[in-house]
Amino acid sequence: MNKKKFEINRLISQGAKLRGAGSDTTSTPWGVASDNQNLIDLRVGMPDREKLPSLAFARHISDILESGDAKALEYEYGSGDPDLKSILSDPDYGFTDHSATPDQFAFYNGSSGCMEAFCATFVDKGDVVIVEGPSFPGTVRAILRSEGIIREVGSDSDGASIAEIEEVYLDCAANGRTLKAIYTIPDFHNPLGRTMSLSRRKLISDFCQEREVIVLEDTTYSSLYFDSPPPSSIYSISSGVGVLQMGTFSKTIATGLRLGWLHGAASFISALHKTRSDLGNVPFIQNAVSQFILSGEYDDHIVEMRSLYAAKCRNLCSSLNEYCSDYIDYQIPSGGFYLWLKILGVNATDLVEKAWESGLVFPDGNLFFQDPVKNENSIRLAFSGTPKDKLLEVGPILRRSFEKILD
Ligand SMILES: Cc1ncc(COP(=O)(O)O)c(C=O)c1O
Incomplete structure (x- = not known):
């Protein structure tokens, strides 16, 4: 049989090409x-x-598996560990500053997985998403997979520039494009290290509420303050309306847990569930994280x-x-x-x-x-x-x- 030659550049999607797949270079700009x-x-x-906390996790994971509960090793279809959802929804545990209900959370493969899920659910080809310039490229580049358009706005000492956000909005309106979302890292920004002021958070919240633009608030570093917590989240300033918060245990516990969450209105979370096709996260990891928090070890x-x-x-x-x-x-x-x-x-x-x-x-x-x-x-x-x-x-x-x- 005459075997066909599979030409990779003819096969990969446009979104994958936009992210650099198929290019000949294998080197990473982060150095060898x-x-x-x-x-x-x-x-x-x-x-x-x-x-x-390797030993604590070894103990919790073996307790969970030794209990013989088959659920720990079965598909969880994105339902999420009930204990962990209760923990995240209760402001007393410190993961949110706005009380919520457990149905307002969905778990993914780190906050990077949250970004992929967000783009798959909310970003159409040609939609514009504003990001801070500079920002964390690992999450930002997910926008390209959906063929969304990334627009960078600069920051001053208060955070992302409202004047530049407005400019992008007007440009979208003039060109028949939808400004779908603003992705921001308000607390201890990567890479800037800066924290957005309360007044800038309020301005961004007002701007987005008025124009039905989603705020995607990345709280990856929010718990890692040195002396005092950062100002109120954009989520709580907006009473949770039109805002999705991304969280992760990667930086607070360990990157290898690959456990992050999206927190938003139940209607947003339900839409996210419908686009999910990975059959859920790892149940015993979610449960071990719950036990680590409930035991007081996390604190x-x-x-x-x-x-x-x-x-x-x-x-x-x-x-x-x-x-x-x-x-x-x-x-x-x-x-x-x-x-x-x-x-x-x-x-x-x-x-x-x-x-x-x-x-x-x-x-x-x-x-x-x-x-x-x-x-x-x-x-x-x-x-x-x-x-x-x-x-x-x-x-x-x-x-x-x-x-x-x-x-
Ligand atoms: C701002 C920001 N968001 C998300 C991530 C990715 O985190 P995760 O390991 O949860 O995917 C990082 C990692 O450096 C980050 O800096």
Whole structure:
């Protein structure tokens, strides 16, 4: 039989092409893996490895499986663990600041899975979705799969620019396009580290309510404040109308749990259920997370993690201030995993390369923009996964990298 040659570029969908599938390049812009043991790796925002609650999870998972309840290992069809939905809906547990009912939650494969589900349910080809520029590309790029149009708006110290949001809205109206949603990360933004002010949240809420634009509020870092919680969520300011909140246990507990949730009006959640085709999440993981929270271990864990990340951020900032203050400009975040540095006097891309040669790796700010031209010579440093003391070495290495370029 004459076997046909399957031409990948003829087969893949337009949405997949828009996300880069089928292109010849296999390299990732985040840099190649290295076996250099002394590498200081500030590329990805990961929870501290030493503090992963492995033993607690081993205990809860084995209790659940040893109980012999078959449900723990069967399809759950997206129904969601009832205990976990009750926990998330009760503001006393701290996952929402607006009381809710359990039918207002749906679980997915991390908040990335939530974004995929959101796009599959709400974004049509040609719909416009506003995102902050810069933003987290991992979630933003899901919009392309639905052939939605991404429009970036800039931010000031209060958060996403209302003037630019209005501009996009007027442009959509003039061109017969639908502005479907605004995707925002109001708390301890990735990559900016900033927190949106209460007044900006109110303006965004009013703007979107008036024009029936959905707010997709990513709360990935909201519980990871250093001293005090962030302002009220856009969800609670809008009394839950027209807002979907995305949450995840990835940064607060462990990325490998792959457990995130969408929280919104029951009608939104019901629409999301109808587009679901993955037969649900992993039941024993959802249940183990419930047990971890109900036992009080989560509370102890999150309190410890907040002060650990605050200490890491302090070490990184003091090292940078001591060695690099002439070369950088930045704002200290009040939570989360990231420092966003404006680089002065040298090209940020050159700095990424020079620091890499000295064993310090971090991404160029360009990677967080859909339109890299908008990057004002910035870099992102993720401090969460690196040992506290190692972060003190960042300033001297970075200074040497600046000096080598300027030499
Ligand atoms: C803002 C933001 N949203 C979502 C995610 C993805 O989280 P998850 O592991 O839950 O998919 C990340 C990961 O870095 C993130 O920074």
